[in-house]
Amino acid sequence: xxxxxxxxxxxxxxxxxxxxxxxxxxxxxxxxxxxxxxxxxxxxxxxxxxxxxxxxxxxxxxxxxxxxxxxxxxxxxxxxxxxxxxxxxxxxxxxxxxxxxxxxxxxxxxxxxxxxxxxxxxxxxxxxxxxxxxxxxxxxxxxxxxxxxxxxxxxxxxxxxxxxxxxxxxxxxxxxxxxxxxxxxxxxxxxxxxxxxxxxxxxxxxxxxxxxxxxxxxxxxxxxxxxxxxxxxxxxxxxxxxxxx
Amino acid sequence: xxxxxxxxxxxxxxxxxxxxxxxxxxxxxxxxxxxxxxxxxxxxxxxxxxxxxxxxxxxxxxxxxxxxxxxxxxxxxxxxxxxxxxxxxxxxxxxxxxxxxxxxxxxxxxxxxxxxxxxxxxxxxxxxxxxxxxxxxxxxxxxxxxxxxxxxxxxxxxxxxxxxxxxxxxxxxxxxxxxxxxxxxxxxxxxxxxxxxxxxxxxxxxxxxxxxxxxxxxxxxxxxxxxxxxxxxxxxxxxxxxxxx
Numbered sequence: 206x207x208x209x210x211x212x213x214x215x216x217x218x219x220x221x222x223x224x225x226x227x228x229x230x231x232x233x234x235x236x237x238x239x240x241x242x243x244x245x246x247x248x249x250x251x252x253x254x255x256x257x258x259x260x261x262x263x264x265x266x267x268x269x270x271x272x273x274x275x276x277x278x279x280x281x282x283x284x285x286x287x288x289x290x291x292x293x294x295x296x297x298x299x300x301x302x303x304x305x306x307x308x309x310x311x312x313x314x315x316x317x318x319x320x321x322x323x324x325x326x327x328x329x330x331x332x333x334x335x336x337x338x339x340x341x342x343x344x345x346x347x348x349x350x351x352x353x354x355x356x357x358x359x360x361x362x363x364x365x366x367x368x369x370x371x372x373x374x375x376x377x378x379x380x381x382x383x384x385x386x387x388x389x390x391x392x393x394x395x396x397x398x399x400x401x402x403x404x405x406x407x408x409x410x411x412x413x414x415x416x417x418x419x420x421x422x423x424x425x426x427x428x429x430x431x432x433x434x435x436x437x438x439x440x441x442x443x444x445x446x447x448x449x450x
Numbered sequence: 451x452x453x454x455x456x457x458x459x460x461x462x463x464x465x466x467x468x469x470x471x472x473x474x475x476x477x478x479x480x481x482x483x484x485x486x487x488x489x490x491x492x493x494x495x496x497x498x499x500x501x502x503x504x505x506x507x508x509x510x511x512x513x514x515x516x517x518x519x520x521x522x523x524x525x526x527x528x529x530x531x532x533x534x535x536x537x538x539x540x541x542x543x544x545x546x547x548x549x550x551x552x553x554x555x556x557x558x559x560x561x562x563x564x565x566x567x568x569x570x571x572x573x574x575x576x577x578x579x580x581x582x583x584x585x586x587x588x589x590x591x592x593x594x595x596x597x598x599x600x601x602x603x604x605x606x607x608x609x610x611x612x613x614x615x616x617x618x619x620x621x622x623x624x625x626x627x628x629x630x631x632x633x634x635x636x637x638x639x640x641x642x643x644x645x646x647x648x649x650x651x652x653x654x655x656x657x658x659x660x661x662x663x664x665x666x667x668x669x670x671x672x673x674x675x676x677x678x679x680x681x682x683x684x685x686x687x688x689x690x691x692x693x694x695x
Contacts, residue, residue, distance in 0.1 A: 295579030
């Protein structure tokens, strides 16, 4: 049996946002690998082994998947959202680069999914309808100074912005600092939206101006979207026009 | 019968990248509205009217969809990729804002899809695995100077970048200018990937350095992805590490 590794995006939470090619890969798999809450989204069946691993062990998880594929298993690494956006795809290639040379001959595929910012944007309206950027606000893997620089330059560029991992218990003050920078660069009237548990039970969507935004509006389950100067509300929706004068 | 409008993302071309909630909406629709090649992806059936419209009539198309929903139709506006990324969702809200006040009471939903840059990233590996931006390089709806400014600031921020509509017959020289700016800001060794007809028959993926990139490598059917200084090749794949020092 020829093994393979697929890194598959399960979308933000609602099973209706899973693509059919991801469903197909899950049906063909012998082994599922991933962070505990994502693996728990997979229905158990005979012939399928579920491997739940903790957060922050992405490289070990990826190496485990590659090793099983080298032994002939059909492995799906499950990722929330899209695996290529702040998720497992880069970790897999890091493990590939650091690992056994024979892994380079493996059948490896990345199957995209609906990433949280695009699900949040859809539920809000179309706040990312013009040029935008996506920034991971966690400083686990990069210096905080670089995040501040990126926020300033993105504001000066007039990008709409989406933020992943805006705030955690271990770094409660940084998001407040990010809001200060955004107010300086984008102005207090720019709209900011907080999408918590997007597409999941208990989803909440909140939109305020940067002037009225406070750090406690975000946590690790929130995707934050900041508009550009033209972003506006129409009815219950938030959208960014396609045109900039 | 209560009408509704759904703006649905069909993904980049491969039907395996359509989500199940989009399939459900298409099954329930009475009317499909969209640009000709996207409407032609929908299977005809009894009770379903297909409305094909030309490119560059997004506002008229959106108003037509809203008007039909106000008459009780169940309308799906089909969009390539994700409707919220350089596609029909913003146009719908622009039409809503400019249109009949009674349209504000309509049931309007946006269903996300796999946008071209994320499909291209998945086929390439994980080039957008760190902070990135998405820029529409067409100057139909914004001044070219603003695009140049955004390219410079994005380079200075160290963002990976994805470009939509990089080049057309009506503006053949601008993409060459964009490459000049990128070489200045990012250096000639940064990797750039050209994904043409991604997920469609005849898909081609090409990765070179900025120093070796030429404008004729892109056309309107190409998504272009530029890495950051850490983006590298491993085997046949291109990826951007999660960590920045």
